Amino acid sequence: MTTLSRKRRAAWTGGLARILVVAIPLGFLAAAFLYPLGSILLTGLSGEAGGLAPFGEVFGRASLRGVAWFTLWQAIASTILTVVVAMPAAYVFARYDFPGRSLLRAAVTIPFVLPTLVVGSAFLALLGPRGALGIDLSSTIWAILLAHVFYNYAVVVRTVGGLWAHLDPRLTEAARVLGAGRWRAFRTVTLPLLRPAIAAASSIIFLFTFTSFGVILVLGNLEFRTVEVEIWRQTMSFLNLPVAAALSVLQLAAVSLILLTYSRYQQRRAVEQRLAPATARKPQTAREWWTVGGTLTFTALFLGTPLLLLVERSLQVGEGWSTTAYTSLADASDSSLFVPATEAIANSIGFGIVAMMIALVVGILAATVIAYRQGPVSQWFDLLLMLPLGTSAVTIGFGFLVAFDSPVDLRTSPFLIPLAHSLIAIPFVVRTVVPVMQAIRRRLREAARVLGASPFRAWREIDLPLIARSGLVAAGFAFAISLGEFGATAFLVRPERPTMPIAIFRLLGRPGDLNFGRAMALSTILMVLTAASIMVIERFRLGETGEF
Amino acid sequence: MLLVERVTVEILGTAILSDVDIEVQDGEVLAVLGPSGSGKTTLLRTIAGLQPPTRGTLRWDGEDLARVPVENRGFGLMFQDYALFPHQSIGANVAFGLRMQRRPVAEIDARVSEVLDWVGLPAYADRRITNLSGGEQQRVALARALAPAPRLLMLDEPLGSLDRILRERLIVELRQLLVDHSITAVYVTHDQEEAFTIADRLLVLRDGTVAQEGTPESVYRQPVDEWTARFLGFRNIVRADVTEGTARTSWGSFPTQHERPGSFTLVIPPDAIELDPNGAVRGIVDSRVFRGGHHVLGVSVTGETILDVEIVGPPPEIGAEIKLRVTNAVVL
Structure with missing residues (x-):
């Protein structure tokens, strides 16, 4: 083969690759995201009353307006509270090196990937009527806010801490030498430099709490309802699809607005940054040791107590300690799940692997477009891909349900669940x-x-190996997200193919000590699996880049 | 042989290089000396093919390089910040260019250890590039650029970020290495001493144009204009009227080898001024700086001009009136 024809073929392949890189993510989003959303919109607009009636109903009913107001203010309160509470930990993990640091950093991430349902249950066990603390905060806003802080703690530690670790410590030192006190230096130098990361973390937390579902469902007792819970209630309890659709559309509009603002802000942040060596060092003075020790103790207590309570409850079925809850998971005869709970574990892992692969292919292609293209294509792509993050899982599940019934009924396809999961991942x-x-x-x-x-060889030799590492990190996240996903799965699951969170939800709904113990046992296993995938992430992380 | 003919590079409408002509003979080391912003890095990027010229041509042995992409030029470029691949070992970094040439593995291994040996890093091949010191990174980057035996090696301020002592040692080693292996090289720097040490031929770049070209000695001995003289480190520059081997200046009169009478700018090398009780130049010591081997005096003559004088012996006090003799002056 002559060099010329090889070159020509290479150019052709390059052109095709360039088209596919844009076309695959776009096509995927169109089919799996925009089409279901469009279906929801149609459902909202074509109710029995017709036209815009469902929207009128949403705005007209005081209870629904109350839901919207509650959704907004609890999200704002949760966001502010999380940033404030988690800031010291972000600082300690970014700036100090101490024994077990990477292990602890990984551990901090576990709550974030836990199923919201498990988080809700853990807080119920901690602050509920028969809670371990002896105070009943369930059905108060405090239980919800605390659970939200617990859940999103890692976002601040990772996002803010990630940037903090790369801030040159000499900048603060320069401010100190110029006469600024500790607090003054933090406020005038560190805080402004951290602002992009704080904004990123806040917007993520705001989105998550704005669309909070599992936590509110378990801890709010339907007295507190977010839009998300209301969509689920309107669909599942009242079969009022038009109102559910109208709520979904309004929520999506609100979320898009937030994302647009966020992306505008992020554009100003786009600077080519060097992978600066990590700035963490051993604490030296007594004051520093106290700071590190105190922060870590608080973090361990705050994040560890609910998790340990899960394990403890799973091992206390009936009198004293026993592993009955675990051994009975494989038991089919007495199951209230139609299938042995062990099958739920296998289902979850299978769905997780498929979801992970879809998310990786689509995500890396999309990232390539965002990272290498200049101008509006990159910006719009970035925004479009953030939308699923802001679209609630419930909306995605609901959308799949509405969209994939005709012309071909795909709703029974087991493929829909990993598809929904990958969309979220x-x-x-x-x-x-x-x-x-x-x-x-x-x-x-x-x-x-x-x-x-x-050019292609340079990309393969330089970019690809460097990206591959972050790809592994992303894979771990995608897998963990799929394992714990509840909202969308709740719409799409077939009774005979439950995932772990679904099995936990069903077990929690059944009476009896054993079922509660088994729910806790399954939660514990889910936690261990999640933790394992997060540990894998930590091993492959190159430096401390990335936003999660 | 590299031939750069009337090359102009404009970036975003600004001319970074204007009508630059350069010739590099085989086996020759050309040093390009210029202050930051003079277009040195752009020149190397243009030769490498990373920056297309707006006008002008580049030729290697007569062949026009315009249609030859970066990877087929067979040139080596050592980046100012080294640009070592963080995910590869030292050996893999050095082997990179050889792998691109599809050489057999055994040959690559042999060449890698040979080149690492040249730069004084034997048995380093398996180490990671993280945690290398600045000097070691510089050596790895050099080895990586040398390994594929480029027809032309370009070095962009390769010693820029190293400390002075290391720099002075490495520049001598580098010169030796280039000479030993008769490597054709273009060496870019803003440091005159570095340029003088490394170069067979020197080219001074100013605002994207070639200000002067020649052997290091000739450029030092006869700077082409006042700007070049100041850039080369000369500080004593004065207007003079020359008649019959004597230069008359505001400082006084002194001999010059220049024959032609007229009005000129004079440069007095630092080693051409000495304390002399019978000297023709009278001045008052304004300042005195100890520089280790010598003192540098700031001397005001006729109340205005400051003359920099290097004194090896015991220096006069500040405020003292002294007499100086100028033994030589270069006419620009």
Whole structure:
């Protein structure tokens, strides 16, 4: 083969690749996201009353207006509270090196990937009527806020801490030398520099709490209802699809507005950053040891207590300690799940692997577009891909249910569940990979070119291996997200193919000590699996980049 | 042989290089000396093919390089910040160019250890590039650029970020290495001493144009204009009227080898001024700086001009009136 024809073929392949890189994520989003959303919109507009009647009903009913107001203010309160409470931990993990640091950092992430349902149950066990603390905060806003802080703690530690670790400590030192006190230096130098990360963390937390479902469902007792819970209630309890659809559309509009604001803000942040060496060092003075020790103790107590309570409850079925809850998971005869709970574990892992693969392919292609394209294409892509993050899981599940029934009824297809999961995981993949792609210095690619590598070869030799690591991190996240997903699965699950969170939900709804113990046992197993995938993430993390 | 003919590079409408002509003979080391912003890095990027010229041509042995992409030029470029691949070992970094040439594995291994040996890092191949010191990174980057035996090696301020002592040692080693292996090289720097040490031929770049070209000695001995003289480190520059081997200046009169009479700018090398009780130049010591081997005096003559004088012996006090003799002056 002559060089010429090889080159021509390479150019053709390159052109095709360029088209596919944009087309695959776009096609995927159109089919799995925009189409279901469109179906919801149609359902909302074509109710029995017709036209805009369902929207009128949403705005007209005081109880629904109350739901909207509650959704908004609890999200704002949760966001502010989480940022304030988790800030010291972000600082300690970013700036100090101490024994067990990476293990603890990984452990802090576990609540974030836990199923919201499990978080709700854990807080019920802690603050409920027969709670371990002896105070009943259930059906108060405090239980919900605390659970939200617990759940989103890691977002602040990872996002803010990630940037904090790369801030040059000499900047603060310079401020100190110029006469600024500790607090003053923090306020005038550190805080402004951290602002992009704080904004990123806040917007993520706001979105999650704005669309909070599992936590509110368990702890709010339907007295407190977010829009998300209301959609579920209107669909499942009242079969009022038009109102549910109208709520979904309004929620999506609100979320899009928030995301648009966020993306505008992020654009100002786009700077090519070097992978600076981590700035963490051993604490030296007594004061520093106290700071580290105190913060870690608080973190361990705050995050550890609900989790340990889960394990403890799973081991206390009837009198004293026993493993009955675990051994009975494989028991089919006495199951209230139609299938042995062990099958739910297998289902979850299977769905997780498929969801992970879809999310990786689509997410990495999309990240390539965002990281390498300039101008509006990149910005719109970024925004479009963030939308599923802001779209509630319930809306996605609801949308699939409405969209995939005709012309071909796909609702019984087991493929729908991993599809929904991957849709939720894609924004995480994108957010993990894009910063790494953007941080790869152009010089490295140029160095490879000068040494004789073609543009494609340079990409394969330099970009790909560096991205592969963050790809593994993203894969771990996608898998963990799929394992714990509840909202969308609740709409799509077939009785004979439950996932772990669904099995836990069903077990919690059954009377009896054993069923409660088994729910806790299953939660514990889910927690261990999640923790394992997060540990894998930590091993492959290169530096501390990425936003999650 | 590299030939750069009337090359102009404009980036975002600003001319970074204007009508630059350069010739590099085989086996020759050309140093490009210029202050930051003079277009040195752009020049290297243009030769490498990373930056297309707006006008002008680049030729290697007569072949026009315009249609030759970066990877097929067979040039080596050592980046200012080294640009080592963070995910590869030292050996893999050095082997990169050889792998691109599809050389057999055994040959690559042999060449990698050979080149690492040249730069004084034997048995380093399996180490990671993280945690290397600045000097070690510099050596790895050099080895990586050398390994594929480029027809032209370009070095962009390779010693820029290293400390002075290391720099002075490495520049001598580098010169030796380039000479030993008769490597054709373009060496870019803003440091005159570095340029003088490394170069067979020197080119001074100013605002994207070639200000002067020649051997290091000739450029030092006869700077082309006042700007170049100041950039090369000369501080004593004065207007003079020359007649019959004597230069008359506001400082006084002194001999010059220049024959032609007229009005000129004079440069007095630092080693051409000495304390002399019978000297023709009278001045008052304004300042005195100890520089280790010598003192540098700031001397005001006729109340205005400051003359920099290097004194090896015991220096006069500040405020003292002294007499100086100028033994030589270069006419620009």
